[in-house]
Each structure stands twice: as structure tokens, then as C-alpha cells.
Amino acid sequence: MIRIRRAAILLLVAIALSGLFAGKLAPYPYDRQDRQAIDAPPDSKFVMGTDDVGRDRFSRLLWATGVSALLAPAAALCSIAIALMVSSLTALGRPALNYSIDGFTTICLSLPWIFLFIILRSELPLGTGAAAVIATTFGLMGVAGWPVPARVFTASIAEIRQSGWLMQARAAGISAPRIAIRYAWPHLRSLAMAQFYILIPAYVLAEASLGLLGLGVPDPIPSWGNLLVDLQHPDIVRANPWVLAPLGLLIIVMICLEILAPQKEVAL
Amino acid sequence: MKVRGKLMRGLAGAVLNLVPVVLIGGFLSAALVRYSPGFDVDENDWNPQISAATRAALHAERESENHLPSFYLNYLRAALHGNFGKSDHYKLPVSELLADRAGATLELVITGTLSGLLFGGVLAWFAVWPRRTILAVAAAGVSGLLLAIPPAVLALEFFQRDAWVEMALALAVVPRVFGSMRAILTEFAASSALLAARARGLGAFALAMRYVFRPALPRLATLAGVALVLAFGLAIPVESLCDVNGVGNLAWHAATARDLPLLCGLALIITSIVAVVQSLASLAGEPTTNP
Numbered sequence: 001m002i003r004i005r006r007a008a009i010l011l012l013v014a015i016a017l018s019g020l021f022a023g024k025l026a027p028y029p030y031d032r033q034d035r036q037a038i039d040a041p042p043d044s045k046f047v048m049g050t051d052d053v054g055r056d057r058f059s060r061l062l063w064a065t066g067v068s069a070l071l072a073p074a075a076a077l078c079s080i081a082i083a084l085m086v087s088s089l090t091a092l093g094r095p096a097l098n099y100s101i102d103g104f105t106t107i108c109l110s111l112p113w114i115f116l117f118i119i120l121r122s123e124l125p126l127g128t129g130a131a132a133v134i135a136t137t138f139g140l141m142g143v144a145g146w147p148v149p150a151r152v153f154t155a156s157i158a159e160i161r162q163s164g165w166l167m168q169a170r171a172a173g174i175s176a177p178r179i180a181i182r183y184a185w186p187h188l189r190s191l192a193m194a195q196f197y198i199l200i201p202a203y204v205l206a207e208a209s210l211g212l213l214g215l216g217v218p219d220p221i222p223s224w225g226n227l228l229v230d231l232q233h234p235d236i237v238r239a240n241p242w243v244l245a246p247l248g249l250l251i252i253v254m255i256c257l258e259i260l261a262p263q264k265e266v267a268l
Numbered sequence: 269m270k271v272r273g274k275l276m277r278g279l280a281g282a283v284l285n286l287v288p289v290v291l292i293g294g295f296l297s298a299a300l301v302r303y304s305p306g307f308d309v310d311e312n313d314w315n316p317q318i319s320a321a322t323r324a325a326l327h328a329e330r331e332s333e334n335h336l337p338s339f340y341l342n343y344l345r346a347a348l349h350g351n352f353g354k355s356d357h358y359k360l361p362v363s364e365l366l367a368d369r370a371g372a373t374l375e376l377v378i379t380g381t382l383s384g385l386l387f388g389g390v391l392a393w394f395a396v397w398p399r400r401t402i403l404a405v406a407a408a409g410v411s412g413l414l415l416a417i418p419p420a421v422l423a424l425e426f427f428q429r430d431a432w433v434e435m436a437l438a439l440a441v442v443p444r445v446f447g448s449m450r451a452i453l454t455e456f457a458a459s460s461a462l463l464a465a466r467a468r469g470l471g472a473f474a475l476a477m478r479y480v481f482r483p484a485l486p487r488l489a490t491l492a493g494v495a496l497v498l499a500f501g502l503a504i505p506v507e508s509l510c511d512v513n514g515v516g517n518l519a520w521h522a523a524t525a526r527d528l529p530l531l532c533g534l535a536l537i538i539t540s541i542v543a544v545v546q547s548l549a550s551l552a553g554e555p556t557t558n559p
Contacts, residue, residue, distance in 0.1 A: 046393040103288065107288055107292055114504055116506075121523065133373040181298075201416075205418050206420075207500060208418040208420065209418050209419060209505045211510055212418065212424070212509070213420065213509070213520060214503055214524065215523060215524075228420070228421060229416070231424055232424060247421060248416075250416070250418070251413075251416045251417060254415065255412060258412045258415060258416065
């Protein structure tokens with residue numbers, strides 16, 4: 001199992017690096033159109049062929065990897081940061097505050113975020129720039145995803161508050177900030193990492209589904225989601241099977257992330 | 269009496285949970301409609317027969333009505349009477365649009381969820397009951413593979429093959445319930461009561477029904493509630509891509525047409541449904557129903 005995990009890490013690092021250095025590795029810019037080579041099949045010039053406006057599929061895939069594989073962890077980090085901030089308030093030990101946080105978390109868990117997401121997404125003015133849309137898309141995912149990790153952190157903080165070592169630390173006169181940073185944080189850190197690994201695949205998939213619906217990253221900036229749009233046309237897939245490359249890459253990344261993620265179950 | 273008291277407390281808790289969820293969902297919806305672009309635009313502004321003073325008076329009147337708290341109260345009051353506003357895109361009342369499409373979504377979501385739970389249960393059963401590592405790994409592999417495929421792609425594949433689209437939703441639900449089902453089964457399959465019954469020579473079917481399925485029922489009911497809520501979210505890409513004339517498809521059209529009154533009405537209704545389903549599911553999961 002350790003070997004499989006190492007292989008998954010290596011593969012993910014390689015994919016992330018190819019996305020990060022897409023500018024250097026891609027033979028063409030993601031938006032460069034060759035009007036003489038529309039829907040061209042793979043050849044020596046375009047290794048994966050071109051799309052319906054003559055853009056190189058391979059270059060766009062590399063750029064899309066940069067967008068999807070790097071922004072999903074950023075959104076996950078945002079969720080974890082919000083969850084840690086909210087749940088750390090329960091460490092103050094005020095019952096009314098704890099009750100309010102618990103209630104608010106329950107309410108946020110009950111909200112149909114996909115609906116709120118598409119409402120907010122459709123609220124964006126039509127002239128909004130692509131960068132702002134990308135930031136909004138992944139930012140909203142980050143904001144919407146905090147309640148589940150917050151539940152986990154709150155439960156862990158409650159356990160820590162009951163622990164013997166905390167009482168001993170308090171009795172020894174160690175200040176609250178020092179206890180939090182020096183002693184409590186190492187306990188929470190592993191949980192935060194676990195939640196981080198769980199959220200990344202969820203956000204990668206969410207972006208892919210939204211992109212396929214035309215509600216994700218807007219053209220011409222490529223993402224795995226908007227590259228999957230071509231799957232809606234079976235004739236394009238039959239003519240050039242490389243159209244499936246983004247899906248293949250997405251599945252490989254998802255499987256690697258699943259191998260690395262801790263076992264997760266729907267909270268009952 | 270004790271069980272009844274617990275049940276009543278559970279019901280009270282569910283209602284207490286439901287009310288703020290609906291109120292907050294309603295507030296978010298109302299705020300979005302109120303601050304949507306073009307909300308303040310009045311067609312009278314372009315009417316040359318109306319004087320500037322009249323226009324100003326009309327604006328002042330609208331402003332007092334459109335102050336967020338009073339707008340929210342009016343919105344909620346109308347929603348309680350089944351009036352969720354009128355769709356900008358379809359030019360029809362939201363409630364009418366919803367009534368037309370609710371049946372298709374309910375059919376899709378319920379069939380998809382139940383089939384997903386059934387497939388997930390069978391997969392979890394293979395992973396736990398025969399106690400064979402190869403089967404456990406294979407079941408986890410199938411679930412992992414299904415989780416790696418975006419639900420929208422699954423939906424597209426089924427649609428292009430003219431297959432049963434409910435199956436796409438079911439396959440999207442399977443990996444999302446598999447882990448929990450496996451955990452529940454593992455717990456009950458290792459119980460001392462089951463081991464004792466097995467030692468007494470009870471048949472596999474009787475063992476499964478009496479010592480696994482029956483005691484696990486409350487938790488499975490909770491899981492079904494969670495899966496149903498998940499399926500509502502998954503229904504949006506499935507309906508949109510498979511051209512199912514349901515609420516998810518309506519939401520997608522509303523989003524692409526920037527039809528905020530429709531989206532907000534949908535969000536409020538779906539929030540209420542989700543809150544009710546979650547409350548019922550958590551009530552079903554209370555040990556009072558199966559002591």
C-alpha cells in the first residue's frame with residue numbers, strides 16, 4: 001500500500017507541475033487559434049488535434065490542469081481556514097456561543113449550496129472578466145465547503161477541552177495562546193490535512209460538473225470542466241478520441257486523490 | 269411513555285432546526301432578488317406621459333416597499349401562500365412552473381436514490397460479508413472508479429446510449445453511500461449477537477435479516493435521507509444534460525437565463541424540502557424508533 005501511495009503522490013506531483021509550468025511546456029498559448037486547422041486530427045503539429053476554433057487540445061489540456069488541479073486545493077484551503085476559524089471559537093467555552101455555532105453549522109449544512117452557487121454565479125454581471133469568474137467560482141466553493149470540516153474540528157476541540165493533558169497544562173500555568181499553538185494545534189493539524197485531502201476531489205468534481213453545464217470557468221480559459229463540453233458531441237469524440245484526454249486525466253487524478261485521502265463516510 | 273417523550277423531543281428538535289433553515293434560506297433568496305441587477309428599474313421611467321414628479325413619487329413608494337426587511341417579510345408572506353413570484357424568463361408563476369416539473373424530479377430522485385442505496389448496499393455486502401480480501405478490494409475499486417467520474421459525464425453517457433437516466437443518478441449515489449454502508453455492515457457483522465447466532469447454526473439469510481438489516485435500519489434510514497439530499501444536488505446536471513423536464517433542468521435554464529425570481533423561489537423550496545428530509549432522516553435515526 002505504501003508503494004501505491006508513493007506512486008499516487010508522484011503522479012499527482014507530475015500532473016501538478018505540468019499544470020504549473022504549462023506556460024513553458026505547452027507548444028501554443030491556450031487561446032491561439034489556427035483557422036487553417038479547425039477540428040484537425042492529431043498530427044506532428046498538434047499532438048492531440050485541435051478544437052472547433054482551431055486551438056491546440058494538448059496546450060489547452062496543460063493550461064486546464066493548471067487551473068483545475070491548482071485552484072481546487074486553493075478552494076479546499078479556504079474551506080479549511082474558515083472551518084478552523086469558526087470552530088476555534090468553540091474553544092472559548094461559552095455555551096451560548098457554542099450553541100449558536102452548532103446551529104449555524106447545521107443550517108449551512110442544510111442549505112442546497114448548488115442552488116445558491118448557481119444563483120450567485122448567475123448574479124455576476126455579463127461583462128465580468130474571466131479571472132474574476134474563476135476567482136468567484138473557486139471562492140464560492142471554498143466558502144460553501146466549510147461546514148463539514150467545521151463539524152469535525154468542533155468535535156475534536158470538544159475532546160481536547162476534556163483531555164487530561166490540557167488540564168495539566170492549565171494547572172502548570174501555561175497561557176491559553178501557547179496551549180493552543182504548541183499543544184492543541186498538532187492534534188488539529190492532522191485532522192485539517194485529512195479534511196483538506198477529502199475536499200480537493202470534491203472541488204475538482206464540482207468544477208468539472210459545473211464546467212460541463214457552462215457554469216464553471218468561462219471560455220477561452222480552459223479547465224477540465226469546460227474541456228469536457230466536447231463530450232456532448234459523440235461525433236467529435238468518434239472523430240478524435242483525444243477529446244477524452246481531459247476525462248482520463250481527471251479520473252487518474254481522482255483515483256490518486258482517493259488513494260491518498262483518509263477513509264471517509266457520510267456523517268450519520 | 270418514555271419512547272413517546274423522546275419522539276416528541278425529536279420532533280420538536282426537528283421543527284426547531286427546520287424553522288431557522290427556512291427563514292435563512294428565505295432571507296438569502298429575498299436578498300438576492302432584492303439586490304439583483306435591474307430590480308429597481310421601472311417601466312414607467314421610460315413613459316414620456318408621466319411627469320418627473322410622479323416618477324419620483326413612484327420611486328419613493330417603491331423604495332419604502334423594497335427596503336430589505338419589509339421586502340423579506342412580504343416575500344415570506346407571499347411564499348407562505350404559495351406565491352414565489354413570477355419567472356422573468358418563462359413569464360409564468362414560479363409555483364406553476366414548479367408544479368409542472370416536480371413529478372419528473374421526484375421520480376428521478378427517488379428512483380435514483382433507492383437504486384443507488386441498493387447497489388451501494390450490495391457492493392458493501394460484497395466488501396464485508398464474504399470476508400474475502402479480493403472481493404473487498406474489488407468493491408472498493410468499483411466505488412472509487414464511480415466516484416472518480418463526474419456525475420455529469422455519467423449522465424451524458426447514459427443519455428447518449430438512450431439508457432435509463434435514473435441509473436446515472438444511481439451510479440453517482442453509489443460511491444457516496446458505499447463507505448457508510450460498509451462501516452454499518454462491518455459494525456453489525458462483528459457483533460457478538462451475530463457471532464453467537466452463527467455458532468448456533470442460523471442460516472445466512474436469517475442472520476442477515478435479524479442481526480444486520482433490522483438493527484441497522486435506523487441508521488440506514490438516516491443514510492437514505494442524506495442520500496436523498498445528495499441526489500437533489502446531483503439531479504441538476506443529470507436533468508440538464510439528459511433533457512429531463514424537471515426542477516434541476518428548470519434551475520439550469522434559470523441560471524443561464526439569469527432568471528433570479530425563479531432561482532430564488534427554487535432555492536427556497538429546495539431548502540425547505542432538504543430541511544424536512546434531513547429532519548425526518550435524523551428522526552428515523554433516533555434509537556427511539558427501534559430500541
